[in-house]
Amino acid sequence: MIRPHDAATLADSEALTRLVTAYSRAIDRRDFDLLAALYLPEASDTHGHAFSGGVADYLAYLRKALSAYEATTHYVLQTHFEIDGDAAEGEVHKLNYHRTHGPDAVHVVTGSRSLDRYARRDGAWYFRARHVVNDWIDRRPAEEAH
Template sequence: MEKGLREQADRMQILDLVARYCRGCDRRDFALVRALYHDDAIDDHGAMFSGGPDAFVAWLPKAMEPWELTIHAISNSVIVLAGDRAEGEHLVRAWHRTHPPERQEFIVHGRYLDRYERRGGVWKFLHRQLVFDHGEVRKVDEEAMARLGAEARHGRADRDDPSWGLTLLAGLSGAT
């Protein structure tokens, strides 16, 4: 029973790690993203980028520049544990919207193939690989955006996003 509870706790910690990565990218909290990788980790985004975590975080602002907003949504996660090491496969739908005036949506359907390691009791990425499975590009329906979002708060890719008003959530940031 104790082993089963430990494995469930490990899985939940790894899923939280993956969710924090998405938040860090989408809210442009690159200090948070950096905190999720071991110093000797590798991030492999194919021809776009492959290298260590410091270089990855240095590359992210330029990579995110064309996008007014992004949403990284994870589904169908599989995690295999082996002591202080684990591997995971997570389906990702990474939605990117360009800046006005003629906004477009670029939607990547893919997977993150991850290797994790627990060091000092903390799970972090040891290797993260993005696998592209499918993609879509379409124009933003500006009329629908105006009609559906007329009375709602709008999401942002910076610290003006409403989520930064939640003290505990904002406290996830790796920045001081």
């Protein structure tokens, strides 16, 4: 049975949803300033076997990794948050599209989950730790973009 939530819990859930969707927007727009602002300074990020470390190193990793793609789109499909005061944990399911450059471009589509820990500071929610797990990946030749 799903228990009803009070207004404060619903407001926190909405704020956390806005945080995780802002992350997707920042990635897809290559807005590294926005992305940095979503994390606490001491936060960490882990993306499977590709990266694990602090925020500054993650941003440097992303700049290089995203340069391989002409376009990306990250969709948040569903979220689940457990909120305890100024701390929370979440599981965010995502569908992620990537298109490489050039005449031999490839579509890379992945299904992933972000296992997150959040903290509220000065009334705002931030990532404290993000751990991305790729559940599946599909690579296919891309048709020429029009």
